[in-house]
Amino acid sequence: MKKHLTFGGFIWNVIQYASLLFFGFLALLPIASCVITAFKTEEEYRTTSVMALPKSWLNFENFYRAFTTANMGRAFLNSLIVMVCVLTVSVILGTQLAYVLNRFAFRGNAFVRSLFLIASLLPSVAMQVTVYKIMTSLNLVNHLYGYIIMMCGTDVISIYIFIQFMENIPVALDESAFIDGAGYQRIYWQIILPLLKPAIITSCILKGVSVYNEYYAANLYLMSKEIRTISTSLFTFVGPMGNQYNLICAGVIISLTPALIVFLLCQKHIYSGIAAGAVKG
Amino acid sequence: MSDFKLKKWARSRRGQQFFVCFSFMVLPLLLLFVFTYLPFGQMVQFSFYKMKYLTPPDKRVFVGFQNYIDVFKRDDCFKALKLSLYYCVGALVQLVIALYFATILSFKVRGGNFFKGLMFFPYLISGIAIGFIFKFFYTRGFVLDTVLGFLGVNESNIPYWLKDQAVNNWSLVATSVWRYFGQNMVLFIGAIMSVDSDLYEAAALDGANRWEQFKHIIIPGIKTILTLNVILSITGSLSAFEPPYVITGGSNGTGTYFVIMNEIAHVSQKVGLASAMAVVLLMIIFGCTILQKLFFKYVFKDVDSQDEVSSKRRKNP
Structure with a gap:
């Protein structure tokens, strides 16, 4: 588009960049102030203004203290275990379900679909009132595996992404494999699952972020200190340490660093995942 | 054979x-x-019983609809539902901001990717971390007050952001907008990008300005997803939970319906009442969803079929 800048176009450009800068600043300010504070020594924190820059950007003492007080090494390990288990199980269960629902017109197919759709309407916080009771009676409370099992409960968005993706995999592929003598199990494992890879990446990123950040159920079901995940390890700072924001900010920064790294590495996938997740409804 | x-x-x-x-x-x-x-x-x-988590089944007292009556009679439960109006307004503001920036960032802008990332990133932070960030942000004399001080606002004119009941709910709503508007924006950008790009070029050739393009191409192009999000934001604000739970714990009149319900269930252990509260809200949400489905069925009948035609055209050019 060749265009000569009109006066209106110029004004529009100014407004556009001004608003971008302003909202960019607003988006950054809360996090930036946290980073600044995390690098301050105890004394600086008490004596200087909140927005004054720290003397040294190499003062990692708060990070070290936050990491050890909240036992974040252990918490990272727990979060990793939870994520690996939950993602593996839910990808396998989700793709299998999508395969069956998309490829076979058995009686009850639509019924199963609507069961999952209705389930997605129930807000999870409300459900925890009675899920808590069931978890107690199954003896799953305060065990990492109990929390993992509960988190595996299939989520509808990824099933939806899988089904949509399956629709673009030609049925002829299954058919020819079947005629060549492959069973349905083998068709799933050797043809469908590898072809679903892009959808699996998308759903892993979406679900991975939500599992990593989940804290309400984690707080409810993982009480013991040694099975805390990264997000619940931050609860260490509630209470007596509630005013030591230089320490708390360091903990917060540590907890969001993995998300930042993943975000910088796979922005494209995350954006397209968000767009794909939007089609439900 | x-x-x-x-x-x-x-x-x-x-x-x-x-x-x-x-x-x-x-x-x-x-x-x-x-x-x-x-x-x-x-x-x-x-929801029909008076019980605690550990009450054995034979000790539970059947109370009929008493829990439901309590939900509507108790001050805390029903007042809390009114708080969702704040979150509703916030959600609509959020959609407008998201749509505005989606429109800007769908076209060539200097630093566009940087701004997109900056505005989206808060979505990837855990709720509890956001709680700490904003407690720090709003505390008297800390981040927000300091910045306002730079701008020349006298500290005596600044309210207590989390204690003053005139502003504290707005403060919490703002955190939710901060967290989610980037996500909405990315969603809208995806929708705008899927509109046939020939249309923009044709419009530009015809001399349409940005506002006309926005009104006649972008809005009709993403109508479905826009309406879906408006309705989702209504059900979402009814179940608002995280901002008050992690920042104020529901004190000073910031306890939304779910915060109150959570407390009744897990602190006071009135499981029956909490269940009734949950059922009432689920009914409201189901009602909204059914209205949404009807709305789509009657309002977007022709839009859907248009979508189908255009997507078919895109697949076989």
């Missing part, structure tokens, strides 16, 4: 299909039953 063989083939294929359907569905359905429908059934059942 003889008739007998054909039958056998059909039977074995059928058999295989049955086996694969069964084995691939049994676990997801079991999980769905145990963690969704069983608790849902129990919730409805418990």
Whole structure:
């Protein structure tokens, strides 16, 4: 588009960049102030203004203290275990379900679909009132595996992404494999699952972020200190340490660093995942 | 192929299909039953009883609809529902901001990717971390007050952001807008990008300015997803939970419906009342969803069929 800048176009450009800068600043300010504070020594924190820059950007003492007080090494390990288990199980269960629902017109197919759709309407916080009771009676409370099992409960968005993706995999592929003598199990494992890879990446990123950040159920079901995940390890700072924001900010920064790294590495996938997740409804 | 063989083939294929359907569905359905429908059934059942978590079944007292009556009579429960109006307004503001920036960032802008990332990133931070960030942000004399001080606002004119009941709910709503508007924006950008780009070029050739393009191409192009999000934001604000739970703990009149429900369930252990509260809200949400479905059915009948045509055209150019 060749265009000569009109006066209106110029004004529009100014407004556009001004608003971008302003909202960019607003988006950054809360996090930036946290980073600044995390690098301050105890004394600086008490004596200087909140927005004054720290003397040294190499003062990692708060990070070290936050990491050890909240036992974040252990918490990272727990979060990793939870994520690996939950993602593996839910990808396998989700793709299998999508395969069956998309490829076979058995009686009850639509019924199963609507069961999952209705389930997605129930807000999870409300459900925890009675899920808590069931978890107690199954003896799953305060065990990492109990929390993992509960988190595996299939989520509808990824099933939806899988089904949509399956629709673009030609049925002829299954058919020819079947005629060549492959069973349905083998068709799933050797043809469908590898072809679903892009959808699996998308759903892993979406679900991975939500599992990593989940804290309400984690707080409810993982009480013991040694099975805390990264997000619940931050609860260490509630209470007596509630005013030591230089320490708390360091903990917060540590907890969001993995998300930042993943975000910088796979922005494209995350954006397209968000767009794909939007089609439900 | 003889008739007998054909039958056998059909039977074995059928058999295989049955086996694969069964084995691939049994676990997801079991999980769905145990963690969704069983608790849902129990919730409805418990809502008629007065009980705690550890009350044995024979000690529970059947109270009929008393819990439901309490939900509407108790001050805290129903007042809390009114708080969702704040979150509703916030959600609509959020959609407008998101749409504005989506429109800007869908076209060539200097630093566009940087701004997109900056505005989106808050979505990837955990709720509890956001709680700490904003407690720090709003505390008297800390981040927000300091910045306002730079701008020349006198500290005595600044309210206590989390204590003053005139502003504290707006403060919490703002955190939710901060967290989610970037996500909405990315969603809208995706929708705007999927509109046929020839349209923009044709419009530009015809001399349409940005506002006309926005009104006549972008808005109709993303109408469906826009309406969906407006409706989602209504149900979302009814179930607002995180901002007050992690920042104020629901004190000073910031306890939304779910915060109150959470406290009644897990602190006061009035499981029956909490269940009734949950059922009431679920009914409201179901009602909204059914209205949404009807709305889509009657308002967007023709839009949907248009979408289909255009997507077909895109696939076979």
